[in-house]
Amino acid sequence: MAVKAMSPKEAAQKVMNKEDLFILDVRNTDAFEDWKIDGHKFEYLNIPYFDLLDGVEEIMDKLPKDKDILVVCAKEGSSVMVAEMLSDEGLDVSYLEGGMKAWSEHLEPVKVGDLTDGGELYQFVRLGKGCLSYMVVSNGEAAVVDATRMTDIFIDFAKEKNAEITNVFDTHLHADHISGGRKIAEAVNATYWLPPKDAEEVTFEYAALEDGNKVVIGNSTIDINALYSPGHTIGSTSFVIDEKYLLSGDILFVDSIGRPDLAGKAEDWVADLRESLYKRxxxxxxxxxxxxxxxxxxxxxxxxxxxxxxxxxxxxxxxGLNIEDEEEFRKLVSENLPPQPNAYQEIRETNMGKITPDDEKQREMEIGPNRCAVR
Structure with a gap:
């Protein structure tokens, strides 16, 4: 049988649609345990590639006969070879095109809802990294919030919507992924907004995003109200859009709250985090x-x-929003922290404009799961 490639987009659709999928991950065990393709109804078998060099006969009884099987590795090559061996044994299998490197970079645009007077709000879900970006589209104009470094998808999406990107925002100076905000702004001649308290060391010009800013997108139909909400960083700023949506940056998540330590200021910023969440x-x-x-x-x-x-x-x-005792809150956000994101200091310096790694280096810097939350 011919071995098929499954694109990251096809894999993403299986996640979104809650489909069954059996994943044979042939990376080393520590890499698999740290970070894998998560799906609601996915099953997994992790057998390092080097254990399969002599053949796949010993794992055949561990593989299902009635489910799609996807072989996954870091960059694609190993998974192709294993998939071919499984195909030779009579199984219908696919390999992940581009490997986990490509999975980390895939963005899936999803419409969040309609805004007043015809505008729309879209969320770009980066399933492999846990990052969420946004685009407001209204009357031929668009604004992008917290863009990833894969900038083409935002520029192309705006073109599909017949909209011109006029404003680009970062809610804070990111430490877990490289921002595409400045690159998009330069490419389309848009205004790039950044909170000034996070931007004291940046090497480029930007528009100061401050408490109470209102930026209109389209025909005066959408106000993006900036709300200063420090804690994750000292400059963290949230947006209220159309009096319907609160873009919370990395301050508040659905299942947790933001960590205050990625600039080495955990003790200093705990009080700011509590103030933003519990009062603002x-x-x-x-x-x-x-x-x-x-x-x-x-x-x-x-x-x-x-x-x-x-x-x-x-x-x-x-x-995280229901801890009455301040000391208990301080303990939660200073002691229940996952490992620092990979290369987070280099990522901060890249987002400040201090260093300019090449594309391959940027991929390496970002590899791994998102770690911006308190556990």
Missing amino acids: YKNLSMELTVLPAHFMIIDELNEDGTVGEKLGTLFAKNH
């Missing part, structure tokens, strides 16, 4: 839909593939 957010409408910049686990995806939840629901159910 508490004063907002509980009917706002919170749209974060990341998600942690696949179960956070809604039925339509979006990630988001009403603010009132999060105040009722999110443990």
